[in-house]
Amino acid sequence: MTSFATVVKGLATDVCLPGGAGPFPAVLIRTPYDRTRHLAQGRGWARRGFAAVVQDVRGRFASAGEWRPYENEAADGAVTARWIRRQPWNDGRYVAVGASYAAHCALVLALEPEGGAEARPDAVIAAVPALGAADTAREPSGVERLLARAGWWAAHGDRGDSEEDALGRALAGDPGLLAHLPLTGLPGRLGRALPSWAGLWQRRERGRLVCRAVRAGVPLLAIGGHHDHFTEDTLALWRAWGGPSARLLLGPWAHGLVASPGPDAGPAHRLVLGELYARWAQRALAGGLSPGRCGVFGLGGADLWLSADTEGEPRVQRVRLLHGAVFTADPDRPVRSDDLDVPAGGIPDRCLLATPPLPRPVDAAGPVRCRLRAAADTPSADWAVRLVALAPDGTAERLALGVLRREEPAEGEFTVEMGRLARRLPAGTRLRLEIAGHHFPAHARNPHTGEDPVTAGRLLASRRKVDPASVTLTLHVLPSRPHPIDPAKEILR
Template sequence: MNTRTVYVPTPDGTALATDVCLPDGTRALPAVLIRTPYGRVAHRAELRGWAANGFAALAQDVRGRHDSPGQWHPFRGHETADGAATVAWVRAQAWSNGEVVAVGASYAAYCALVTALAAPGTAPDTAPGTAPDAAGDTTRAAGPGTDSGDLHRDGVPDAVIAAVPALGLAETAREPAGPERLWARAGWWAAHGDRRDSDPDALARVLADDPRLLEHLPVMRLAARLAEGLGRELPSWPRLWSAGERGRLVALGSAARLPLLAVGGTRDPFADDTVALWRGWGGPSRLLLGPWGHRLTADPAVPARARVNLGALYVRWARAALSGRLAPTRHGVIALGDSGRWHSTQGAAITPGATPPDRPEADHRWPFDTPTGLRLLHGAEFSADPDRPVRSDDLAVPDDDGRADRCLLLSPPLPRPLDLAGAAVARINVTADTPSADWAVRLTALDPSGRADPLAFGIVRRTGPPGEAADITVPLGTLGRRLPAGTRLRAEIAGHHFPAHARNPHTGQDPVTATRLTPSRRTVNARGSALHLPVVARRRYVEPAPEICR
């Protein structure tokens, strides 16, 4: 096999740096396309792996990054038009058989998705809900066909693999219920925003010199202080917080007919976006949700039985998708933590009129302050003080010293192992004495030795009259765990989760522009409050590769 660098033309004449790796031989090949802002060179080993399995493999620097010219505008540049032009270019090559799989992780998954969901005649990136640049061009690259099957729509791939997808500015900036993702966005913008290359350790270096950086108010002007440490400006930072609409890619996916493999990790902050994309997709869709974080890597201590060869699985799925062997259904697998067991999960069949199978998960309710549920330790009344916020980077909980900063609850030891697979929620009856209040719920598993392991987290923002009791539902994400007998569940309900999330000022002002903070008195009413966990009632253990490739 051989790898060479070419420059693929786009509608406005900009040529994008692209590595092409081809197997030996002269036969026509299906192609895999990766468009990334993180540096195409980092994918060369992956390209060789695809090529060794009979695919033409391409990795491309997106416009304005690394060796591709142009301006870099995250989530609102030319990704749709540039992706379409590259797909059309691939199909025009002598080594191409016309079949293309768009592949990507994180922002590169966004690139794959906007290319897959583009409509003919669409201006750059307007279909997914992002505005084109001033230099946006509505021209579409010419392609070999207009239909599915043996013909292909102009510039649209035949299948897509979206791993830990970052679905847009709005999705990455805020939680679905409003709170701002401060740590992750500051880290990403410091590493990748408004620059041609990447510096993954940029935020860590700046924080070493300026430990209180993320406390800066207002958040909108944090970029100016961050720029002092970085030695460069971040002009796109304010646009991140002005992005309002979310869910556009998921909505567009409902009309898609090409196959999707959505890959995520139960420890990834975008896991719920991965699941939403899978559930909303209109074509054959498969979900692979493993015990991973955003990098899709397991802890080195994880036993071999819990590891998955993602490269081999991707190849197997791509072959099944391109050959039309995937059933027109929606199903997938969730890993039960590091146990090596995988649980089958299903959505509704895509065939019109079909109904979903019986759910193998049961909603198990753990009421507050009961002997068999979660016992209240302290903090039924507490103070959420943004000057002393509960921290996201510390699992230790303080003793009750009369100044509780959170409500703390604990379960009795589990009498037997418990499998969890699916969505968890906390339903709480609460009161705040301020017009705006964030409610953060953190669930931790304490093993029989007392070691703490994060299990689930959710945060919502509520506005309403001060002192008014409210029933609030806090989504805790999609779980995939096996808890051994003797495990205790610890639940914390707090008003902040800093620095992962920006502090709510409690004044009713937008946390992004607020400059004044005030404490908030909180009350959690145990009556009517409960934790709801997705306990696997009918165990359906499967092997991941055969399940997602059928």
């Protein structure tokens, strides 16, 4: 094995070559998170016969230039891809690989037209993909993902290196940091310049890469987690992919995948992802994957894997009102995303409903949605619907969440989509449904004035009314015990 460092058009690059004469297929990883942290990953690819190329993106760590998130990756990646294909150690083939922002770098090489055919990878591995600035900043309904974006920009935005816990330290000094208005003033409260912060919220071109994925011409392996904030984007990418084959691996993990398992992950969900990636890449480059779209997802709480085509039958769960048919959504006292406790007494801050205990175990596999008739007395209103599992021992765990922004009319019947659930719910579990006006600090507070929540300088309380008889909670439930699938066999077939 041989390793060396070089510079490609100002971009700091490390190369790790397998032993032997070569030439070899290559793997390209472009990252804003410091290429030196990928040394072990590069060596792992080299041990499996790939030339691993790891690069700092423009303006980050050892690479020259100005760091502008999501702006230069297609052009810079194309320059690097053409350079790889001209090296004597490359056999003319390469796989674009990445997780989170690095997955964005890999995907634009396959989907953006800047580089042409020579720059296009022969296959793509995209884990927990950050599809673009607008995709990461907002929910499909337009609601702002405040906490995740504030944390990322504080750690990585507008700087050449990273300060991983910058937001955490700032919150320790000022727990109300994210509550100050306007949100565009956050950089000043952090004590550093973040010129791209305000511009982030002006971007609304969500779905660009998913639209382009329909015309993809190479194989895809998409990896995500049920507890990741990009789960729906991962699924949308896989479903839209128009290449010769598309594979999905979706486990009971958070953004760090197997390194951050959810509370419902079991021993069967502890896959060795590096080995699976390499075997898939070898088969993809050899043309050995069967055409079409397939994959697997882990059923949380059940320690098994199911085919990605598995989906339960829609079943409406009976819910009864506990309290709060009329409540006040006060942005000065918002329902918090980091607290599952429900306050007792006082003016209700949410509508609270619950199911009876489940008489038998339920395997929920598929979308979750809540239908309701409700009204707000303000020109703009967010409706945050949270589903919580209450175990027989009294512990609470969030299962699903949906946030919908509604402008006028203030009253009506509507559906809040709450993502996909893949979970075995034990007998005796009660499901608690919370309907609120805020989900803070995960999401920005709607000021209820009709102003942009990012630039608003004042907040109003909003009186809400929910018709309890109209509320339906729909889960997709498997009618019988599911047939387990071997994830490696499904991904590699």
